[in-house]
Amino acid sequence: MAERPIGDRRRIPEATVARLPLYYRALLETGEMGITTVSSERLAELAGVNAAKVRKDLSYLGSYGTRGVGYDAEYLLHQIARELGLSQDWPVVIVGAGNLGQALANYRGFGARGFRVVAVLDADPEKLGVEVAGLAVEAFTDLARIIESRKVTIGIIATPGHAAQEVADALVAAGVGSILNFAPTLITVPPEVSMRKVDLATELQILSFYQLRRALLDQPRAAR
Amino acid sequence: MAERPIGDRRRIPEATVARLPLYYRALLETGEMGITTVSSERLAELAGVNAAKVRKDLSYLGSYGTRGVGYDAEYLLHQIARELGLSQDWPVVIVGAGNLGQALANYRGFGARGFRVVAVLDADPEKLGVEVAGLAVEAFTDLARIIESRKVTIGIIATPGHAAQEVADALVAAGVGSILNFAPTLITVPPEVSMRKVDLATELQILSFYQLRRALLDQPRAAR
DNA sequence: CAGACTTTGTGAGTGCGTGCACAAGGTGGA
DNA sequence: TCCACCTTGTGCACGCACTCACAAAGTCTG
Numbered sequence: 353m354a355e356r357p358i359g360d361r362r363r364i365p366e367a368t369v370a371r372l373p374l375y376y377r378a379l380l381e382t383g384e385m386g387i388t389t390v391s392s393e394r395l396a397e398l399a400g401v402n403a404a405k406v407r408k409d410l411s412y413l414g415s416y417g418t419r420g421v422g423y424d425a426e427y428l429l430h431q432i433a434r435e436l437g438l439s440q441d442w443p444v445v446i447v448g449a450g451n452l453g454q455a456l457a458n459y460r461g462f463g464a465r466g467f468r469v470v471a472v473l474d475a476d477p478e479k480l481g482v483e484v485a486g487l488a489v490e491a492f493t494d495l496a497r498i499i500e501s502r503k504v505t506i507g508i509i510a511t512p513g514h515a516a517q518e519v520a521d522a523l524v525a526a527g528v529g530s531i532l533n534f535a536p537t538l539i540t541v542p543p544e545v546s547m548r549k550v551d552l553a554t555e556l557q558i559l560s561f562y563q564l565r566r567a568l569l570d571q572p573r574a575a576r
Numbered sequence: 577m578a579e580r581p582i583g584d585r586r587r588i589p590e591a592t593v594a595r596l597p598l599y600y601r602a603l604l605e606t607g608e609m610g611i612t613t614v615s616s617e618r619l620a621e622l623a624g625v626n627a628a629k630v631r632k633d634l635s636y637l638g639s640y641g642t643r644g645v646g647y648d649a650e651y652l653l654h655q656i657a658r659e660l661g662l663s664q665d666w667p668v669v670i671v672g673a674g675n676l677g678q679a680l681a682n683y684r685g686f687g688a689r690g691f692r693v694v695a696v697l698d699a700d701p702e703k704l705g706v707e708v709a710g711l712a713v714e715a716f717t718d719l720a721r722i723i724e725s726r727k728v729t730i731g732i733i734a735t736p737g738h739a740a741q742e743v744a745d746a747l748v749a750a751g752v753g754s755i756l757n758f759a760p761t762l763i764t765v766p767p768e769v770s771m772r773k774v775d776l777a778t779e780l781q782i783l784s785f786y787q788l789r790r791a792l793l794d795q796p797r798a799a800r
Numbered sequence: 801c802a803g804a805c806t807t808t809g810t811g812a813g814t815g816c817g818t819g820c821a822c823a824a825g826g827t828g829g830a
Numbered sequence: 831t832c833c834a835c836c837t838t839g840t841g842c843a844c845g846c847a848c849t850c851a852c853a854a855a856g857t858c859t860g
Binding site: 615616617628631632634635639641642643644645646647 | 805806807808809810
Binding site for chain 1: 835836837838839840
């Protein structure tokens with residue numbers, strides 16, 4: 353049951369990485385309920401996936417289960433946190449103090465697990481100094497200074513689409529390694545920077561696609 | 577170049593459906609620039625994907641390109657919109673009038689393409705009547721009535737995690753066919769209902785995973 | 801009108817992710 | 831100590847999606 357060093361075991365598939373947070377959350381819940389041991393079956397149910405997948409996913413982290421028993425919830429939680437880097441502190445900067453930026457800054461659950469919003473920036477002088485989630489909005493022109501001095505590693509883009517690429521470039525130039533983009537635009541970053549996007553319009557359009565199909569099944573008139 | 581009826585051609589892969597909104601957006605941009613014809617190469621660049629993928633994706637919709645020339649931007653735009661159901665009007669209800677719910681309600685780009693927020697609901701009596709994006713916040717208890725009378729097809733959950741499943745159940749019971757969940761919890765819905773989730777904590781944790789790996793590459797100390 | 805050129809549409813090969821099914825391994829009771 | 835039982839960890843087969851590479855099909859030029 354020895355801990356394995358991070359990184360030097362076989363590569364963890366992307367799909368697995370994307371599920372680890374689900375297990376993490378599920379384990380937090382079981383912890384609150386005082387459960388000390390979980391089976392892959394139970395964990396699968398809580399995370400909404402297949403039990404075999406849970407086992408395979410967890411096996412990438414190491415052999416942390418006990419056959420015939422299950423996984424020690426607390427220990428497994430610790431291992432996943434370690435793997436995800438949640439035992440560390442990740443300073444986050446939010447660029448864009450509009451509705452979305454403010455909502456994100458106020459979002460609980462950021463600070464909770466290692467992610468700490470250390471600055472909210474905006475290019476609009478009107479917004480400067482406005483208090484958002486206990487922080488005064490700062491100038492976008494101070495980006496580089498802020499990122500360096502506060503050791504920011506993650507940047508969140510919550511600007512209108514037309515500003516997103518410029519912001520991304522500035523974040524990358526300032527040394528940020530990860531970007532979460534909420535702007536409805538394609539942004540490109542160098543390969544050594546991680547980028548993920550959250551796109552409301554896209555999500556709705558996907559839903560609309562399937563909704564349309566169902567509607568057509570109910571009353572199969574000629575489309576349009 | 578005949579239009580094909582929606583639905584009765586070979587099944588469109590999920591991955592393709594998820595990319596159609598990207599092409600749609602790219603085509604809107606080219607349209608604004610006055611470009612009338614686009615090649616798969618160009619479209620690929622704008623959407624940030626591979627050109628062969630673009631062609632294969634579009635081929636699921638029909639043969640709407642011209643060899644040696646490319647795709648007629650406007651016509652293709654129309655076809656994608658039709659396929660995604662964007663020529664229709666999709667009334668949307670947002671449940672949860674907190675920071676996130678308000679930000680979502682104010683988000684431009686919803687109304688833009690067929691998605692219209694027709695109600696913002698909240699269970700907290702304090703929030704009743706507060707104006708959000710031009711709408712007065714209504715009571716969660718009125719959900720069923722509102723959904724039926726306003727023909728709502730899509731529900732957005734922007735509540736705290738502990739309320740999410742209850743809200744989802746209510747939405748489903750009221751006849752909503754698609755749900756977009758922003759709450760950081762697993763919710764389960766019947767198979768005939770489409771559900772997608774947007775999870776900030778998960779996204780950050782995924783970024784943190786890769787950030788950690790990069791940090792360890794730079795200074796390979798023992799982990800932790 | 802013919803031939804060079806451009807770009808689509810798709811067949812085929814490959815790799816990743818999923819899920820089944822089972823052997824391996826550990827527990828607890830008799 | 832042995833046996834029945836339980837749950838993990840994984841080998842294997844399958845399917846989906848991605849990419850390459852090229853034939854098909856249209857345009858343009860001389």
